Amino acid sequence: MARYTGPKTRISRIFGEPILGNGKYLGKNSNPPGQHGPNRRRKQPSEYALQLREKQKAKYTYGLLERQFRKTFEEASRRKGATGENLIKLLEARLDNAVFRMGIAPSRPAARQLVSHKHITVNGEVVNIPSCQLRPGDVVGLKPKSAGNTALTSNVRGKNQKYTWLDWNEKDLKGTFITYPEREHVPENIKEQLIVELYSK
Structure with missing residues (x-):
């Protein structure tokens, strides 16, 4: 990997x-x-x-x-x-990033590990590919066996309210990728136009 x-x-x-x-x-x-x-x-x-x-x-x-x-x-x-x-x-629609944004994992590397170790499901199916692209309406959560693991659930902190393109159900430990986020709602300090100019050379 x-x-x-x-x-x-x-x-x-x-x-x-x-x-x-x-x-x-x-x-x-x-x-x-x-x-x-x-x-x-x-x-x-x-x-x-x-x-x-x-x-x-x-x-x-x-x-x-x-x-x-x-x-x-x-x-x-x-x-x-x-x-x-x-x-x-x-980039925001990547599965590992969505797991991090939903608060299931404390960091993106931790989210990547959860996905690759088959703890995460998408629409009820186990997915172990961190780069998997989510589509609006996809439901992400912990698989039933992992949801009973207190070592994993103790790190779940829930979604930050400012991530409006995601929904999180704390009771079911599942979240929904509602839509692709608008740029002004993504907090990362990245000047994407410079990246476009770099690859356009």
């Missing part, structure tokens, strides 16, 4: 944001990584550098590697509407 397994705090320090993890060390040491990080005088980043930075930020945020991210972008470009907004919608 292809995924980033390196140091998480290092990635957060590169972008100056808690991309992975809670970012609790950013306040103590917000310098870029490396022995010359504190003293390095950086030139004004080029246009390409800014575009690449946004692409890398999106990849790390949603837990994709280059090939999978490129395929997602190509799918977004084939759909009607703005390519950048379509890209964010497709």
Whole structure:
């Protein structure tokens, strides 16, 4: 299973944001990584550098590697509407992201693990593919055996109310992917237009 397994705090320090993890060390040491990080005088980043930075930020945020991210972008470009907004919608419609947004798992890597270990169902069927694209109306939940596991259910915290494109039933431990989210409702600090410009070269 292809995924980033390196140091998480290092990635957060590169972008100056808690991309992975809670970012609790950013306040103590917000310098870029490396022995010359504190003293390095950086030139004004080029246009390409800014575009690449946004692409890398999106990849790390949603837990994709280059090939999978490129395929997602190509799918977004084939759909009607703005390519950048379509890209964010497709990333938000990934099963592992929906599990995280619904509060079933505390983080995207944890959600990815739940999916790959066959704890998650979509419309009553067990799905173990984290990149599975949800469609409006799909119901996501824990399979019955997993729902009885207190080690798993203790981490369920419920959906944040600001995620209006998702519904969550705490009693049944099931959630519904209502619709694709509008860009202004997705809280991630990603400038998707720069990613479109990068891939358009």
